[in-house]
Amino acid sequence: MVKIGVVGCGYWGPNLIRNMVENSQVDQVTVCDLDPRKVAKIQQRYPTVKAAAGFDELVRSAAVDAVLVATPISTHAKLGKKVLEAGKHVFIEKPLAPTAAAAQELIELAAYKKLTLMVGHTFMFSPPVIRIKEEIDRKTLGTVFYISAMRVNLGLHQKDVSVVWDLAPHDFSILFYWLGERPVTVSALGRDSVLRGIPDVAFINMEFAGGAIAHVQISWLSPSKLRRTTVVGSQKMLVYDDTESLEKIKIFDKGVEYKNPDTFGEYQLSYRTGDIVSPQIKNYEPLGAEMSHFIECFTTGKKPLTDGECGLRVVEALAATDASLKAGGKVIRL
Numbered sequence: 001m002v003k004i005g006v007v008g009c010g011y012w013g014p015n016l017i018r019n020m021v022e023n024s025q026v027d028q029v030t031v032c033d034l035d036p037r038k039v040a041k042i043q044q045r046y047p048t049v050k051a052a053a054g055f056d057e058l059v060r061s062a063a064v065d066a067v068l069v070a071t072p073i074s075t076h077a078k079l080g081k082k083v084l085e086a087g088k089h090v091f092i093e094k095p096l097a098p099t100a101a102a103a104q105e106l107i108e109l110a111a112y113k114k115l116t117l118m119v120g121h122t123f124m125f126s127p128p129v130i131r132i133k134e135e136i137d138r139k140t141l142g143t144v145f146y147i148s149a150m151r152v153n154l155g156l157h158q159k160d161v162s163v164v165w166d167l168a169p170h171d172f173s174i175l176f177y178w179l180g181e182r183p184v185t186v187s188a189l190g191r192d193s194v195l196r197g198i199p200d201v202a203f204i205n206m207e208f209a210g211g212a213i214a215h216v217q218i219s220w221l222s223p224s225k226l227r228r229t230t231v232v233g234s235q236k237m238l239v240y241d242d243t244e245s246l247e248k249i250k251i252f253d254k255g256v257e258y259k260n261p262d263t264f265g266e267y268q269l270s271y272r273t274g275d276i277v278s279p280q281i282k283n284y285e286p287l288g289a290e291m292s293h294f295i296e297c298f299t300t301g302k303k304p305l306t307d308g309e310c311g312l313r314v315v316e317a318l319a320a321t322d323a324s325l326k327a328g329g330k331v332i333r334l
């Protein structure tokens with residue numbers, strides 16, 4: 001049995017708390033927040049949850065083996081470092097840190113202290129995302145030519161981070177996981193339509209060494225909620241729509257084949273339109289799987305799927321996106 005501490009009871013923290021309270025391997029959850037009303041609300045909902053007077057008391061508590069950090073991005077590195085320095089394992093919400101240097105520092109500190117550092121890239125625990133990874137790995141789609149992802153809605157404008165740092169960590173972590181590599185170039189266009197200096201829409205392009213290219217469109221300023229990703233391969237094509245309740249993945253047996261010409265200049269293209277298959281996908285809450293994985297990792301020493309390096313790759317791509325946005329869409333090499 002393990003004892004978990006959670007810092008941050010805002011919008012996302014309560015989801016982590018609920019999953020830890022419901023986890024059969026957890027026998028104590030202790031929480032803290034700068035706002036005592038948020039802590040009181042949690043205790044009202046989950047009477048077994050204990051409250052720490054503050055973050056310092058939480059990390060020093062003997063009733064805490066590992067801490068989940070669910071506070072704003074600007075605080076991740078500072079709080080994560082304090083958790084590790086106190087000799088506790090740490091799970092930090094996405095993105096790992098506000099800079100690549102800070103992310104690197106966390107990785108080194110966790111390695112030095114022999115503690116688990118895991119990042120909250122929840123989609124890597126989502127059944128459709130895992131299923132698509134399996135399809136890509138077993139070459140169902142052939143060679144991946146390109147991926148196009150859209151994550152837009154009329155979202156909550158955040159005061160301290162742009163739409164890039166809020167939403168792109170999801171698509172970046174998914175894409176790098178599927179392709180098994182990080183991009184070699186990133187370029188992006190965006191604008192701060194509502195709040196000055198805080199981009200709320202971005203169109204991001206990436207190239208990968210393996211040959212695939214990707215486009216990610218993210219926005220807090222769009223009339224309807226779309227969570228749609230298309231993966232086009234040399235053999236088949238796939239559409240993943242996370243807003244669908246039943247058929248989240250559709251695999252299209254569609255493609256265009258180039259036939260070598262018998263005589264010069266007479267090439268032929270043949271178009272294939274076959275079956276559309278929607279695979280059966282397991283049904284469980286990704287966050288529950290993510291919390292169980294964290295517990296498994298820090299109790300056994302197993303390397304987390306979303307370890308510090310995974311978090312760093314995402315932070316580097318976010319920083320490159322920012323650099324490109326500032327330079328009017330310049331291609332940034334990673």
Ligand SMILES: NC(=O)c1ccc[n+]([C@@H]2O[C@H](COP(=O)([O-])OP(=O)(O)OC[C@H]3O[C@@H](n4cnc5c(N)ncnc54)[C@H](O)[C@@H]3O)[C@@H](O)[C@H]2O)c1
Binds near residue numbers: 007032038120
């Ligand atoms: N994995 C996901 O799908 C997902 C979804 C949403 C948010 N997130 C991440 O979760 C994190 C939190 O986001 P949110 O939307 O809940 O933010 P939020 O602002 O709603 O909540 C953050 C909370 O942290 C508290 N806090 C800040 N500093 C603190 C400190 N030093 N000690 C104690 N409490 C402190 C604040 O009082 C606030 O209640 C962010 O990193 C965000 O990117 C992840």
